[in-house]
Amino acid sequence: MWVVHSPDVAVRHAFSPSPHNLLSKITACYRSIRKDISPRCSGSMDRLTLSHCGRKQATVRTCTVSGFPTELLEMRSEESSLHVLLIPGNPGIVLYYKDFVEAIYQLLEGQASVTGKDYQLGHFKQLGIFVMQQSILEYLSCSKVDEYDFFTRIGSMEGCFHWKNKLIIRKISFMLPVCFFSLIQYVYSTFQVDFIEQEYQNSEHPLILVGHSIGSYICLDIFKRLQQQVKYVIGLYPFLSLNKNSLKQSMIGLISRSSIVSTTISYFVSFLGSLPTWVQVAMVRKCLGQSWSSTAVDATCSHLLQYHMMRNMLFMAMTEFEKLSEEPDWMFVKKKHNQISLLFGIDDHWGPLSLFEEVSRMVPGLALSIEREGHMHSFCCTEAGSLWAGHHVATLIKNQIAK
Missing domain, CATH: 3.40.50.1820 (Alpha/Beta hydrolase fold, catalytic domain)
Incomplete structure (x- = not known):
């Protein structure tokens, strides 16, 4: 155990250039991660x-x-x-x-x-969220015929996947204020x-x-x-x-309403999801808590760490916040x-x-x-x-x- 008298001493010990010290720390880190991803039981x-x-x-x-x-x-x-x-x-x-x-x-x-x-x-x-958005718009089309017809007359949607997505985005952006419920x-x-x-x-x-x-x-x-x-x-x-009175809800509301921020976060989450599974598991345990069950950790890695999933989650959060006001x-x-x-x-x-x-x-x-x-x-x-x-x-x- 160290006896540290000043921050400088602590820094010198922690970052000693000794190969043996460096190898020891790498080994300790590896064992820590292996421990994190091994099966565990909180109890007898x-x-x-x-x-x-x-x-x-x-x-x-x-x-x-x-x-x-x-x-x-x-x-x-x-x-x-x-x-x-x-x-x-x-x-x-x-x-x-x-x-x-x-x-x-x-x-x-x-x-x-x-x-x-x-x-x-x-x-x-x-298709991600665009498929569900299209179904929602078809479901709502009876009350939004004029707006729907206006956009469909701009150009043909058949055979053009990208145009179809843009069309749906434009319809959603025009209709969101009136169709949250x-x-x-x-x-x-x-x-x-x-x-x-x-x-x-x-x-x-x-x-x-x-x-x-x-x-x-x-x-x-x-x-x-x-x-x-x-x-x-x-x-x-x-x-x-x-x-x-919740600052967390206010922050989530701001994030979910910003397309740029939501996209950035979703891409970052997607990057994390592209890492090796053992790295994902170790990060989830370190960031979200050691008390999480293996079931929750597995669900996070297999389902949540994906671009489309994060975008969908933030999109639905935006609609929830609007309705529950x-x-x-x-x-x-x-x-x-x-x-x-x-x-x-x-x-x-x-x-x-x-x-x-x-x-x-x-x-x-x-x-x-x-x-x-x-x-x-x-x-x-x-x-x-x-x-x-x-x-x-x-x-x-x-x-x-x-x-």
Whole structure:
């Protein structure tokens, strides 16, 4: 151990030109990175056995919804009496919730089939967000016929991929101020409703929706449209309105509204994603936290570190910020207050305690909880957070089953 009396001494020791010292530091750095990417367990061996070897594993399936490939994380039960559908937060990567989904299934002891559904746009690697934008514009064309016809008369879109992209960008730039709500409603809620009607149309079992962050908002909107089919809605760390006191939200809003900044960030993220996998894993662990589970690290490296994924995430954040500047639909929440439960965090700028107080005031009698265990908004990125949230959700569901 060093005894340092001045900064100069520390610098001389740290940057000694000795080949032996340099080799030692390189070896130590390599061992540190190898340690970061090796399998780890935060707890005893018994807990590791319970978490990974002693429980049924979720499976990944891809299905087509409204013409778009959609990734599902599923745990099916032959003895289930209800369905649990998880709607994740932005960027909609359902693989982050693998530990969470497995915890819910295990704690419910097979009484429910649990499905996590993504809404990421990253599957469209060739066209990226432009494919979804085109579908959105077609969906909105009934109310925007004049603007749509004006741009299509400029030139033919057939056989010219680049012109088609420019055309869509120009239409989006002209229409964004007036179609934010329809955009978020289509990409989020309508897409989810189409999936529910496709997958559960012949099912007699009730449906319970679990939403995280903006997923809570999506679940409430789905509930409005499928009130007969949805039995209960659980919102975790809900993002229901903007937090004007949050500097982080202000910064994200500025970034997402700037095409130049968003593009620059997306290219940088894409560069990181082009690095060797072991380097990506080491960087994610170093930058985002040693407590992250291997599931979350793998999902980040395989899905998030891509140009189109980052652009899509920022684009959707922009639409969220615009829509959530409005007041939530308190009238609907009051009407269905006995079928809704919300969980808030102590230090969560997306769903702050000020929102908890507002909900308490606006909807007396609504089932509200505050998580005081120290888990973050991104609870699904740690095994401890996934297990705690899974226990919370399973308890609420069991209470509903008992009624």
